[in-house]
Amino acid sequence: MRIIAICAIACLTLSCATTRAHIAPSPRLLLHFIDVGEGDAILLQWIGHRPAWILVDTGNPVTGDRVLDYIRMAGADELDMAIITHPHMDHAGGLFQIAQSMKVRAICDNGEDPWNNGDPNNFYRWYTSFTRARPAYRALVAGATIPLGEAELEILWPPAGGFAHEYINARSMVIMVRFGQFRALLAGDLIEPAATALARSVSDISAHILKAGHHGADDAGSMEFLEKVAPKVVVVSVDSDNINGYPSSEFLARMKVVGARTLRTDRDGDIVIEAQASGGISIVKSLPDSGPGVLERFPDGR
Numbered sequence: 001m002r003i004i005a006i007c008a009i010a011c012l013t014l015s016c017a018t019t020r021a022h023i024a025p026s027p028r029l030l031l032h033f034i035d036v037g038e039g040d041a042i043l044l045q046w047i048g049h050r051p052a053w054i055l056v057d058t059g060n061p062v063t064g065d066r067v068l069d070y071i072r073m074a075g076a077d078e079l080d081m082a083i084i085t086h087p088h089m090d091h092a093g094g095l096f097q098i099a100q101s102m103k104v105r106a107i108c109d110n111g112e113d114p115w116n117n118g119d120p121n122n123f124y125r126w127y128t129s130f131t132r133a134r135p136a137y138r139a140l141v142a143g144a145t146i147p148l149g150e151a152e153l154e155i156l157w158p159p160a161g162g163f164a165h166e167y168i169n170a171r172s173m174v175i176m177v178r179f180g181q182f183r184a185l186l187a188g189d190l191i192e193p194a195a196t197a198l199a200r201s202v203s204d205i206s207a208h209i210l211k212a213g214h215h216g217a218d219d220a221g222s223m224e225f226l227e228k229v230a231p232k233v234v235v236v237s238v239d240s241d242n243i244n245g246y247p248s249s250e251f252l253a254r255m256k257v258v259g260a261r262t263l264r265t266d267r268d269g270d271i272v273i274e275a276q277a278s279g280g281i282s283i284v285k286s287l288p289d290s291g292p293g294v295l296e297r298f299p300d301g302r
């Protein structure tokens with residue numbers, strides 16, 4: 001599996017997992033966009049005095065095994081939190097295997113309950129009974145914040161008052177990850193018109209990295225939304241053999257207009273992004289601790 005990483009320039013020689021106790025690791029934030037075929041799974045890794053791990057989405061039921069292996073390979077034997085942006089199978093399907101194979105301290109989602117809202121798919125019944133009865137379960141809406149070392153996750157969507165739309169995707173959780181000046185917007189399966197509504201309700205949604213909503217489908221974001229995010233890099237989590245034709249040529253064309261470099265899990269495999277507090281990022285061929293291989297560097301700031 002090819003691995004592309006975007007890595008802080010100055011910190012490549014410091015290893016988190018193997019750092020001796022008397023050497024404080026240089027604080028870093030890694031975002032691992034795991035290739036799960038159809039679906040999303042993003043591992044957020046804080047490297048610092050106390051390592052911390054949050055998994056945003058878990059892939060589909062078939063690739064849950066791969067996500068579990070990846071988490072362990074990255075160095076985690078437990079997760080501080082698993083966040084399910086919305087309970088669709090390509091985002092929540094890996095949770096069963098992961099949460100039964102390693103300790104997951106908290107599970108959060110957007111509170112959506114399709115089973116009780118008239119969708120008879122048994123997956124939703126199993127999902128809600130697996131997650132909602134846990135003491136450490138929480139439904140998150142806009143305004144909630146979650147610490148990740150010196151970084152922070154802020155939930156930007158769905159709004160506390162809800163968002164009326166026939167599709168769950170319109171209420172997918174959207175998360176802004178901040179570390180110093182660095183910002184990454186994880187858009188889950190957000191679709192229009194919710195994306196434009198989000199852009200109009202939040203004063204600043206600009207981000208260095210955008211995880212494209214809804215696998216880069218045509219409805220993944222209007223020009224208004226994308227121009228306000230103004231990403232340098234867009235990551236599309238998509239299956240090479242999906243039946244939906246994702247990502248759409250229209251969405252990719254919009255990415256060109258906003259000047260973003262597009263990375264895709266179907267072509268690039270696992271994508272690892274390492275961020276500096278300054279906002280500086282660079283792209284390397286391998287996991288940051290496994291050796292050199294810088295592909296591309298972005299200067300600090302925007």
Ligand SMILES: [Zn+2]
Nearest residue numbers: 039088090189
């Ligand atoms: Zn999806």
